[in-house]
Amino acid sequence: MAVVFKNRSLPKHYQALGFVFPAVLLIAWQFFSYNKKTLLGPPGDSILALWNIIRDGTALKLLATSMERVIKGFLIGTAIGLSIGVLMGSSKTGEKMMSASFHGLRQVPMVAWVPLIMMWFGKAGMAQVVFISWSAFYPVALNTYDGIRGIPGKYLEVGRVYEYTRWQTVKKIIIPAALPSIKTGTILSLNMAWTLLVAAEIMTSEPSGGLGDLLSEGRETFNIPMLISGMLIMGCVGYMLNQAAEAVWGFVLKNRPDIIKQGGA
Amino acid sequence: MGIYSLEISNLNKKFSVGGRDLPVLEDINLKIQTGEFVSIVGSSGCGKTTLLRIILGLETGYEGEAVLNGKKITGPSAKRGVVFQEHRLLPWLTVEENVAFGLINMKNRDEKKELTDKYMKLVGLKGFEKVFPSQLSGGMAQRAAIARALINNPEILLLDEPLGALDALTRMYMQKELEHIWEKEKLTTIMVTHDIEEAVYLSDRIILMSSRPGKIKKIINVPLSRPRDRDEIYFMRIKDDLLSEFHLQAEKHFFYSI
Numbered sequence: 001m002a003v004v005f006k007n008r009s010l011p012k013h014y015q016a017l018g019f020v021f022p023a024v025l026l027i028a029w030q031f032f033s034y035n036k037k038t039l040l041g042p043p044g045d046s047i048l049a050l051w052n053i054i055r056d057g058t059a060l061k062l063l064a065t066s067m068e069r070v071i072k073g074f075l076i077g078t079a080i081g082l083s084i085g086v087l088m089g090s091s092k093t094g095e096k097m098m099s100a101s102f103h104g105l106r107q108v109p110m111v112a113w114v115p116l117i118m119m120w121f122g123k124a125g126m127a128q129v130v131f132i133s134w135s136a137f138y139p140v141a142l143n144t145y146d147g148i149r150g151i152p153g154k155y156l157e158v159g160r161v162y163e164y165t166r167w168q169t170v171k172k173i174i175i176p177a178a179l180p181s182i183k184t185g186t187i188l189s190l191n192m193a194w195t196l197l198v199a200a201e202i203m204t205s206e207p208s209g210g211l212g213d214l215l216s217e218g219r220e221t222f223n224i225p226m227l228i229s230g231m232l233i234m235g236c237v238g239y240m241l242n243q244a245a246e247a248v249w250g251f252v253l254k255n256r257p258d259i260i261k262q263g264g265a
Numbered sequence: 266m267g268i269y270s271l272e273i274s275n276l277n278k279k280f281s282v283g284g285r286d287l288p289v290l291e292d293i294n295l296k297i298q299t300g301e302f303v304s305i306v307g308s309s310g311c312g313k314t315t316l317l318r319i320i321l322g323l324e325t326g327y328e329g330e331a332v333l334n335g336k337k338i339t340g341p342s343a344k345r346g347v348v349f350q351e352h353r354l355l356p357w358l359t360v361e362e363n364v365a366f367g368l369i370n371m372k373n374r375d376e377k378k379e380l381t382d383k384y385m386k387l388v389g390l391k392g393f394e395k396v397f398p399s400q401l402s403g404g405m406a407q408r409a410a411i412a413r414a415l416i417n418n419p420e421i422l423l424l425d426e427p428l429g430a431l432d433a434l435t436r437m438y439m440q441k442e443l444e445h446i447w448e449k450e451k452l453t454t455i456m457v458t459h460d461i462e463e464a465v466y467l468s469d470r471i472i473l474m475s476s477r478p479g480k481i482k483k484i485i486n487v488p489l490s491r492p493r494d495r496d497e498i499y500f501m502r503i504k505d506d507l508l509s510e511f512h513l514q515a516e517k518h519f520f521y522s523i
Binding site: 173 | 321323341342343347351353356357366367397399400417
């Protein structure tokens with residue numbers, strides 16, 4: 001049934017349905033926090049706190065710092081992930097060489113890397129970028145690798161018949177065929193980068209200068225509205241990042257009816 | 266070189282299955298003249314596709330040799346055009362880009378465009394340049410695949426059940442088209458098929474293969490003038506002869522008693 005509805009455009013006012021659940025949540029929050037101010041505080045307090053840090057520019061400054069780290073880390077991690085993924089997927093030697101270490105290291109939880117990275121790369125700034133690169137690396141590498149391994153042999157044979165060089169095959173067959181998987185990988189990576197940024201920022205003992213400070217400072221000073229305003233910013237910005245990534249991919253794939261047909265993630 | 270375009274001599278091919286050698290092709294000797302249309306017919310599993318893949322250069326590791334225009338075949342070559350059973354057009358390229366797929370090393374854009382247009386026209390796909398394969402019918406996709414195979418001006422055209430996936434009406438129409446293209450391009454052509462009528466309709470010679478291991482059982486000449494009439498007595502007789510080789514003797518026609 002969902003498929004049937006998808007093809008029909010819904011009336012405009014249906015768009016408003018998306019606001020129903022948050023509104024219910026907000027009302028519930030207000031209701032339950034009425035008598036227990038110390039535990040959560042009414043939503044008004046948090047929204048006011050959010051408004052205050054937006055107005056005085058703190059929010060933007062923190063966001064800019066965090067965003068820079070996420071974007072840097074994401075780009076570095078994705079670039080390396082893509083290269084390793086292509087290498088492992090398209091070369092038997094590459095696969096043999098990398099596979100064991102790749103899958104072995106993957107089993108170490110991401111957060112377990114934090115202390116080591118903190119020790120190596122200092123406490124604020126560089127360490128977060130390295131950590132985010134590392135966490136963005138795996139989804140892209142893994143999905144690229146899987147995507148390439150899943151390319152039907154019949155397409156690769158066409159390349160062989162026309163005497164494509166290895167590089168031509170990668171450029172004209174392997175990458176285009178793996179693009180849907182690469183898309184999935186980058187979107188997961190971005191998600192991962194944004195999510196783990198906070199982990200990286202609250203683990204430093206001194207203020208990191210990013211959004212994570214709202215959380216660590218909020219916790220230390222029992223300033224719950226500050227803590228929650230930080231969470232609200234993270235949620236909203238994360239959502240927008242995801243939408244932006246989808247939009248970029250939509251643009252990149254505008255000439256790929258074969259992918260659009262499968263439906264986006 | 267002589268008049269033979271392709272010469273296959275003493276060819277033996279084994280596949281290794283679970284550590285045991287399974288003979289696929291045994292003692293294949295074959296000479297194909299320049300410009301000839303030859304079909305390879307046999308029941309499934311007789312190694313006919315393997316033989317075609319050997320000529321294509323995709324299959325290696327065999328005894329004996331296959332020589333095309335004086336050169337031993339050791340690997341794939343853009344000078345050997347192929348149409349597979351599935352069209353194998355790349356879904357992310359337009360029809361035009363797919364047809365030009367083999368021209369990757371051609372730097373001159375105008376020349377490339379001109380050649381692409383020429384072959385798009387030859388297969389009757391003019392006007393479908395910017396369309397994607399998913400938007401084509403099966404017959405049209407196969408035409409695009411034929412154009413892609415022809416664009417490099419190949420020395421030989423290899424067809425692996427090219428019309429096998431099409432419906433009966435489209436198939437008959439495409440057989441006509443294929444004959445037309447073959448006559449125009451004067452191409453040495455080898456077609457693998459299991460459709461006996463198709464083989465009789467298109468071929469100068471038909472190579473009948475037996476199964477396990479694949480051997481050449483019989484070579485049949487089809488000395489009928491073109492275009493051929495499927496209802497004509499000699500056409501039907503050749504077809505019947507072939508069918509009887511498969512122990513699938515069709516209903517006997519009245520002319521047997523003449």
